[in-house]
Amino acid sequence: MGYVFRDVAVVVGLAAGAAYLNSWFVWPLYWVAQGTMFWALFVLGHDCGHGSFSNNPKLNRVAGHFLHSSILVPYHGWRISHRTHHQNHGHVEKDESWHPLPERIYKNLDNLTKKIRFTVPFPMFAFPFYLWNRSPGKKGSHFHPDSDLFVTNEKNDVITSTVCWSAMAALLAGLTYVMGPVQMLKLYFIPYWIFVMWLDLVTYLHHHGHEEKLPWYRGKEWSYLRGGLTTLDRDYGWINNIHHDIGTHVIHHLFPQIPHYNLIEATKAAKPVLDKYYREPQKSGPMPFHLFGDLTRSMKNDHYVKDTGDVLYYQTDPQLLGGSRKKSS
Template identity: 50%
Template sequence: MQLNINPHQLEEQVFGEKELSFTLQDLKNVIPAYCFEPSIGRSLFYFFLDISIIAGLYAIAYSLDSWWFFPLFWLMQGTMFWALFVVGHDCGHSSFSKIKWLNNLIGHLCHTPILVPYHGWRISHRTHHANTGNIDTDESWYPVSESQYNAMTGIEKFLRYKLFLLAYPVYLFKRSPGKTGSHFLPSSPLFRPSEKWDAIASTVCWGLMVTFLGVLTFKFGFLFLFKYYVMPYLVFVVWLDLVTYLHHTVEEIPWYRGNDWYFLKGALSTVDRDYGFINPIHHNIGTHVAHHIFLNMPHYHLLTATEAIKPILGEYYRKSTEPIWKTLFKSAKTCYFVPNEGSPVYYERKK
């Protein structure tokens, strides 16, 4: 006899319990201790490797100066901008090294050239990790309720559900829907009073980069900027939004409200992705479940940690092996809003 069972009912049997059958310490105990120890030499290797590839691609593009080559250059260089961002991402989590000033220095060197305010992003990203899976307090890529969706204007729906792969620059200035403050102003609700000068420092660095790009445009013209910076930057933005969207916007992933949420359960509300040959290029950022559980683990140990914790996680571990384009299309078609009440809740299609 075939049973007609809503797959979300099955999900609730796994994710809807108040308590998990394992703890954070249980997971940590099965991971080799070295996975939690960043290596300055290894971290710097990835930083200099990315910088070298970026410089090499610029040299080739400038030497050829061919419109036949530029589309390939934009794709490759934008991907390397994204890879460099991931190294800065490690700095923001203090998984690049245990030296604060080194993390801040390399973080700014990674993020400023791609117009990311290092401290502003680091702090908002900290909020995201501390509240993953919590509809009320998560920082980015959280769902709207059905009533909120119905209240949105046509242009708001178009921007959120059609142009989401270009959302990141807007997010820096406006944050996510329903939240106020920018990543640049120290008066933003994002920042604690003690973080005022961090915010100012990163905003100044960002401003200097914008000024530098303005000088290049004045000296060489907008076409020069378009060829060598604007297009690679847009590819980087698409990468950033694509990866973040796909790790947190899935029909089968639960979202929680109120007391039904706590850190470990929320951290499991994500999915690992396989980006094929891109995996080592962007430093295995697709290994996302272990990253959300252990925020300060260097990216180069995430694969080892994942294999160690999978037996304990069991059904709580999720990995998609679907082609990225296919899973993107599926999420964009099915993930619009969640029910107004209840916990856990799941994305639903528009009606």
């Protein structure tokens, strides 16, 4: 809860300071800082969803709804789909988010969809659309209790989250009416989209964009351990502490019950055991600009996997490379 109080205090302080100064020199700095803090709130809510925030399930639910609803994320809807991701990480068909498209689905996409999906920065705005419609090849919505994401005893949870999300949307609408759309755009909605970019960037890079091609599995070749070891750690430099060391992603996937404030210590203990199967994060230096290069390279080359086979690697569509005959990996 200390981290919650810290982050909420920073969010409120940033908003109050930006509104008071009301300078076009300050606003861009505020948007980046506040969007990053919204992302930090999301990570704490993510811990609530894993039960690693507290041993008290009720506190997890209350804090999770507060943290996620404040940034327009349906807590239970996302918690359940994220659980599906963790239970099936590295599985071609069953993984939930940023999983590879099988060739048959990829080739049925129209050219515009392909270019949007694999051209930076468009995928960095995907999260709100994923909440409503999920990924290509999957059906359902994080807001609808009858979605095939959920089982019967989870439907009331989904309704609760959708109501909380709607209450936040109504509050934002009321504030927009009182304060004006321009002021709310500056105070909330631009930082919200910065947060979305953070979420999509981090989620993507923890499962893609490595210089070595990482495998995906299906059938008997998949296991929980194998799938977990296809994730990547990332070094975000001085931002690591701000967003609660989410870059320690390998150990998080293997043991999602570990609280974020123990992940660095757990990673240090696990590295000698994992040995070559642990992917060492690149050092980012003062700012993690190199991560955008990893993102661009992956978007350019990692397009789909073949429909057959149980150990698979990303293939490259030459048409998305301007018609060049680049050899598929």
